[in-house]
Amino acid sequence: MARRIGLNFHGIGSPARDLEEGEAPYWLSEAQFTEILDRVAAAHDPQAFVLTFDDGNLSDYDIALPALVERGLSARFFVLTGRLDQPGSLGRDHISALLDAGMRVGSHGIAHVGWTGLDRDALNRELGQSRSVLQDICGLPITEVGIPFGLYNARVLRALRRNGYTVAFSSDTGQMNNKSFLRARTSLRGDMNSAQFDDILASRMPPAKQLRRMLGMTKKRLLPLT
Numbered sequence: 001m002a003r004r005i006g007l008n009f010h011g012i013g014s015p016a017r018d019l020e021e022g023e024a025p026y027w028l029s030e031a032q033f034t035e036i037l038d039r040v041a042a043a044h045d046p047q048a049f050v051l052t053f054d055d056g057n058l059s060d061y062d063i064a065l066p067a068l069v070e071r072g073l074s075a076r077f078f079v080l081t082g083r084l085d086q087p088g089s090l091g092r093d094h095i096s097a098l099l100d101a102g103m104r105v106g107s108h109g110i111a112h113v114g115w116t117g118l119d120r121d122a123l124n125r126e127l128g129q130s131r132s133v134l135q136d137i138c139g140l141p142i143t144e145v146g147i148p149f150g151l152y153n154a155r156v157l158r159a160l161r162r163n164g165y166t167v168a169f170s171s172d173t174g175q176m177n178n179k180s181f182l183r184a185r186t187s188l189r190g191d192m193n194s195a196q197f198d199d200i201l202a203s204r205m206p207p208a209k210q211l212r213r214m215l216g217m218t219k220k221r222l223l224p225l226t
């Protein structure tokens with residue numbers, strides 16, 4: 001079965017660094033996070049869920065890792081290499097510990113910028129340099145990215161392939177095709193209630209929203225045409 005539900009997390013608990021503008025709603029309380037993990041672990045098929053963490057917050061290590069291990073779940077962590085070893089963010093040793101616990105690590109770029117707005121050189125640097133730094137830390141090929149802010153277009157997707165990536169996780173919501181290059185996820189937010197978490201875990205989406213999503217993804221994959 002190639003259909004999965006991608007759940008994307010950011011920070012959990014209290015941030016230990018200054019947040020970016022608009023970032024706060026993407027932080028979950030520890031109670032919200034464990035509620036979602038408990039539902040995944042209790043699901044008929046926990047493998048139907050693909051769990052990812054963007055931004056490389058220290059809560060990935062402090063809170064998410066033990067909670068995942070306790071429930072026998074695994075996840076992917078997309079790290080910003082520009083924040084490595086900064087207060088409130090993962091350091092090199094944390095990344096090694098995530099790998100040792102059976103988690104996967106990928107790139108979220110260097111500086112947390114939207115990739116669609118970068119020129120060719122800057123885009124190659126974001127994708128290539130972050131990849132090589134992570135490969136040095138992990139001693140493994142890094143082939144997956146979490147796309148910052150879900151911003152991509154045809155040029156970004158081409159640059160990802162050119163820089164050696166084989167999988168790109170977006171934020172397009174809805175179901176994920178676990179065999180395709182581009183894999184949709186839904187970001188969980190702290191201002192969502194339990195009923196909204198239920199809809200996301202059940203991958204329930206009104207038909208009008210499904211259509212908008214399909215058209216939006218097609219447009220982003222094809223544009224710009226030049």
Ligand SMILES: [Zn+2]
Nearest residue numbers: 054055148149
């Ligand atoms: Zn991010």
